[in-house]
Every structure is written in C-alpha cells, then in structure tokens.
Amino acid sequence: MKQILPFSHTLYARLYSFLLSVLLAYCLFNAIYSVIIGGKSAYLFSGLVLIFQTILVFKASLNKKIYNVLGLIGLILCLVYLHHWAFLFQHESIAILPSVILALLSLGYFSLQHLRLNLLMVALLFGLFILAYTQYHDLNTLQNYYNSLHTGETWQQYGAL
Known part of the structure; x- marks a missing residue:
C-alpha cells in the first residue's frame, strides 16, 4: 500500500510528542503564574498530575496502570476536597x-486497535x-479583577510579586 504523505511514522510521533509537551508546559506555567498572583491552585495540582501521567503512559513501565x-483518583479527590460534590460544575x-x-x-487495550x-x-x-x-480565561478574569482594583501601586500591573 502506497503512503499518501511522504512523512514517516517517527516524524508524526515526534511532532505529536512536541505538541503534547508544549501544551503541558503551557498549562503548568500558566497554573504557576495563576497561583502566584492569587488564582486557583487546583490547576497547578492537575497540571502536575497530568505531566506525571503523561510520562508514565509513554514510558515502558510495569506499574503504569496503577x-x-x-x-x-487523586485529581478527583482534590477537586472534591476543594468544591465538595459540586466539583463537576467548576471550571x-x-x-x-x-x-x-x-x-x-495506560490500560493497553487501545494499543491493539490503531483507530x-x-x-x-x-x-x-x-x-x-x-x-x-480554560486556564487562560481564568487568568484573564483574575487580571481584569486586579485591574479594577487599581490604586496606583506598580505591583498590581505585574501580578502579586
């Protein structure tokens, strides 16, 4: 069977892993900045859990399922702790x-069927x-809130630092 595009599978895999890494890094750095200026810490915890899970999924490991x-489960418990049982209605x-x-x-069942x-x-x-x-929207909301409280202090322009 002739390939439709002349790119190899390894190029697609590297491009996918690069895009996944950029998205995870953006989510983590955005969450860190949001926590520094007084935002929600659940994004930081979820970013760390997602990075941990991604590393385990794409790494050959014996206990990656567990x-x-x-x-x-830890992410769900964190959200339940922060918002009780109404966490599904939160951003x-x-x-x-x-x-x-x-x-x-990580289950391995889906690796048998490529589709x-x-x-x-x-x-x-x-x-x-x-x-x-969602993180970008929450960060803009937080920055707009700080802009509405402007009292002439220079630290409010650049966050809580």
Whole structure:
C-alpha cells in the first residue's frame, strides 16, 4: 500500500510528542503564574498530575496502570476536597478529561486497535487545548479583577510579586 504523505511514522510521533509537551508546559506555567498572583491552585495540582501521567503512559513501565489510575483518583479527590460534590460544575473539572484519557491509554487495550488509539491521542490533545483555554480565561478574569482594583501601586500591573 502506497503512503499518501511522504512523512514517516517517527516524524508524526515526534511532532505529536512536541505538541503534547508544549501544551503541558503551557498549562503548568500558566497554573504557576495563576497561583502566584492569587488564582486557583487546583490547576497547578492537575497540571502536575497530568505531566506525571503523561510520562508514565509513554514510558515502558510495569506499574503504569496503577499509577495513572491513582493519579486520576487523586485529581478527583482534590477537586472534591476543594468544591465538595459540586466539583463537576467548576471550571477546574475540565482537567478530568485528559486524565481519564491518559488512564485509558495506560490500560493497553487501545494499543491493539490503531483507530481507537489514534482517536484517544487526538482526544488527549483536544482535552489539553480545552484545559489551556480554560486556564487562560481564568487568568484573564483574575487580571481584569486586579485591574479594577487599581490604586496606583506598580505591583498590581505585574501580578502579586
């Protein structure tokens, strides 16, 4: 069977891992900045859990199923602790979507069928895009709130530092 595009599979894999790394780094740095200026700390915890899960999914490990499911459970428990049982109606609950996809990828069942594996990998990127957009929106809301409280102090222009 002739290939449609002349690119190799390794190029696609490297491009995918680069895009995944950039999205995770953006989410983590955005969450760190948001926490520094007084935002929600759930994004920081979810970013760390997602990075931990991503490393375990794409690394050959014996216990990656257990660790990824524990990461998902830890993320859900953190959101339950912060918002009680109304956590599904909060913006931070969007972090559950990539975590669930990473837990499903670690099971190994989806690696047998390439169509399902590719759909999960695209859904993971889409979930991270939604998480990054939600974090960006919350950060803009926080910055607009600080701009409305402007009292002439210079630290308010650049955050809480």
